[in-house]
Amino acid sequence: MRFAVLQFPGSNCDQDCVHVLGNVLGQDADYLWHKEESIGDADAVVVPGGFSYGDYLRTGSIAQFSPVMNAVKAFANAGGLVIGICNGFQILCETGLLPGALVRNRSLQFRCETIFLKIPTTDSPFTSEVPADRLLCVPIAHGEGCYFADDEALAKLRADDQILFQYATETGDLTDEANPNGSLLNIAGICNEGRNVCGMMPHPERASENILGADDGRLVFESMLRHLEVKTGVGQAETAEV
């Protein structure tokens, strides 16, 4: 499968994403500069983490107007698979591809630590390969990760099973202590109504190889691969072990 990993001025997780998709999972992964107006023949788009445009004005606010985002919006609206990680999540919210917004952590501190994620539903192209009741252990690294949406939007997210990742304790409880940033409903990641666009604050690409401490994050990318394979009629996932 072919993945396009966007690069904005200030992106800094783009190389990690290309490494995991290319070297760990054996897929075609290419950088795509933000001034490009087409995503070419990519099967999926990754909006990586970082500090696009220095986080000026609001996180993700300037990046939404980069030329490449018009192509990403058209791709997403046609059902294409898009995942935004950390700053990528913030950008997708700003573009309106995902509901809600990410605001300053309630502690006002940048949080950089490993957390546990509960997966409320495996009915999505981003969580389908996660075994039932399995928690994911992945890192977070953000200052603006507090998810906010109004009551109506939150009710819709719940009703339509759009909450994909929630901060939890080691035993899977959704407590306030396990919530690193004050997100409503402990939300760490969601998908859109069409279930083809996902945004998440934690970094699966930083936890996709055991040599780096954990490989739970791989399940997110493997879920995407499985979805694309089914969609395009290709066989089993061909993953290169490291």
Add this chain to the structure above:
Amino acid sequence: MKAKIVITPKKAVLDPQGKTVQTALEHMGYDGVKAVHVGKYLEIELEGDADSWRPKIDEACHKLLSNPVIEDYHFTIE
């Protein structure tokens, strides 16, 4: 001529900065501080006619300068 734009967090949104500033003011001895809200102030220098700028600034506030999900804004052109 300038557009002067004030952007504030919506009431329902957690405003930890405002809360922290409020606590600091109380520690300094300022009694009676009911709430503090930390927002943004922008000045945009303009040329042309104020009336024709008003809808354009409003649109810019809505599309870029503020995020209507989490922020309110108001502005003057003078």
